[in-house]
Amino acid sequence: MDKLSVMHAYRRIVERxxxxRAAEDIGVSPALLSREIKLLEESLGSVLLTRTTRSMSVTDAGRLYYDEAxxxxxxxxxxxTRIRDxxxxxxxxxxxxxxxxxxxxxxxxMLPAFRNAYPDLSLTLSLDDRMVDMxxxxxxxxxxxxxxxPDSALVARKLGAVRQRIFAAPAYLDRAGHPKTPQDIAQHAVIGFLLADHLTSWSLRGCSGASTVELDPRVRVGNSLVLRDLLIAGQxxxxxxxxxxNAPEARGELVRVLPDWELPAPEILAVTASRLGMDARVMAFLEHLRAALRT
Incomplete structure (x- = not known):
C-alpha cells in the first residue's frame, strides 16, 4: 500500500x-477506493469513516488522521516545489x-524593481491594518x-525594527506650546492610532528612564497615513x-516632540505558514524588501 497515495485519496474522500466523487477526482473506481481505505483502517487498527448506503461520517480518529494528512x-x-524551483x-x-x-x-x-526583476511572477498584494488569518x-x-x-504554528522571521516616536506640526506647537515632560502630553490634543496597543496609554522610554502617560485621544483613526495627515494639518x-x-520630518512638516522619549520599538516580521522554510518566490520578495528597509 502506497501510504502517500492512500493518504491523498482519504483527504479527497473527506473533502468531497x-x-x-473522490474516486472520480482521482480517476479510480469507488470499489477500489473503498478497499484501499479499508486496508488503511486495518493497518491503523481504527475506524476512520463510518459508512452506510446513504451517508458517510468521519470518526474522531478519522478527523485526527485527516488533519495530520x-x-x-x-x-x-x-x-x-522547492526542489523543482x-x-x-x-x-x-x-x-x-x-x-x-x-x-x-x-x-x-519597491514593486516596480521587483516586478522588473521577476517578470514571470504574478503578484497579489493585500493591505489591511487588522490582523488577518494568512x-x-x-x-x-x-x-x-x-x-x-503570539504563540502559533506560524513561523516569523525578523526583518528589522520600527522606531515609534512622537510628532506634531510646528504650527500646532506654536499655538499650543511644547510639552516639557511626558505627563504634559495629556494636556494636549492627542490623535490616537485606533489599532495600536498604546491607544490610551503611552509607555515611553528615554535617557532618563521610563514614563507612562494615560491619555484620552480626542481623535482616533485606524490608519497611520490618515494620522500623519492630521498631524501635518496641525490637529x-x-x-x-x-x-x-521620515519624509514629512525631512520636509519640516512634522517635528519631534520630546525627542529624548519614544515608545518601545516593534519588530517587522515576515510570517509564513510553513515550517520547511521559504520558497524562491518569498525569498525573492523579502530580499527586495530588506533592501528597501535599508534605504
Missing part, C-alpha cells in the same frame, strides 16, 4: 463528502499581506509589525512609525 501532504508538495527560477503566483501604511510607503515603491486567506507571506508574535500630537514619519 463521499467515495464516488493535510500537513504531511502539503509539506511534501512544498518540498517538491531549486535552480532559483522565480515564477508562479505570490500572495502577500501587509499593513496598509507599510504597504503604501515601503512595499509599493492561512485562510491563502497568503504566502504576511508582513506584520508587532512587539512579539494635535501623535505617534508615528519611522517609515511614515
Amino acid at each position: 463528502g463521499n467515495f464516488a 493535510i500537513g504531511i501532504l502539503d509539506a511534501v508538495s512544498k518540498v517538491e 531549486g535552480a532559483g527560477t522565480v515564477r508562479g503566483h505570490l500572495k502577500v499581506n501587509a499593513p496598509s501604511s507599510f504597504g503604501q510607503t515601503v512595499i509599493a515603491p 492561512v485562510e486567506g491563502g497568503f504566502d507571506v504576511s508582513i506584520r509589525i508587532r512587539a512579539a508574535m 494635535g500630537i501623535g505617534t508615528l512609525p519611522d517609515f511614515v514619519s
Whole structure:
C-alpha cells in the first residue's frame, strides 16, 4: 500500500463528502477506493469513516488522521516545489499581506524593481491594518509589525525594527506650546492610532528612564497615513512609525516632540505558514524588501 497515495485519496474522500466523487477526482473506481481505505483502517487498527448506503461520517480518529494528512501532504508538495524551483527560477503566483501604511510607503515603491526583476511572477498584494488569518486567506507571506508574535504554528522571521516616536506640526506647537515632560502630553490634543496597543496609554522610554502617560485621544483613526495627515494639518500630537514619519520630518512638516522619549520599538516580521522554510518566490520578495528597509 502506497501510504502517500492512500493518504491523498482519504483527504479527497473527506473533502468531497463521499467515495464516488473522490474516486472520480482521482480517476479510480469507488470499489477500489473503498478497499484501499479499508486496508488503511486495518493497518491503523481504527475506524476512520463510518459508512452506510446513504451517508458517510468521519470518526474522531478519522478527523485526527485527516488533519495530520493535510500537513504531511502539503509539506511534501512544498518540498517538491522547492526542489523543482531549486535552480532559483522565480515564477508562479505570490500572495502577500501587509499593513496598509507599510504597504503604501515601503512595499509599493519597491514593486516596480521587483516586478522588473521577476517578470514571470504574478503578484497579489493585500493591505489591511487588522490582523488577518494568512492561512485562510491563502497568503504566502504576511508582513506584520508587532512587539512579539503570539504563540502559533506560524513561523516569523525578523526583518528589522520600527522606531515609534512622537510628532506634531510646528504650527500646532506654536499655538499650543511644547510639552516639557511626558505627563504634559495629556494636556494636549492627542490623535490616537485606533489599532495600536498604546491607544490610551503611552509607555515611553528615554535617557532618563521610563514614563507612562494615560491619555484620552480626542481623535482616533485606524490608519497611520490618515494620522500623519492630521498631524501635518496641525490637529494635535501623535505617534508615528519611522517609515511614515521620515519624509514629512525631512520636509519640516512634522517635528519631534520630546525627542529624548519614544515608545518601545516593534519588530517587522515576515510570517509564513510553513515550517520547511521559504520558497524562491518569498525569498525573492523579502530580499527586495530588506533592501528597501535599508534605504
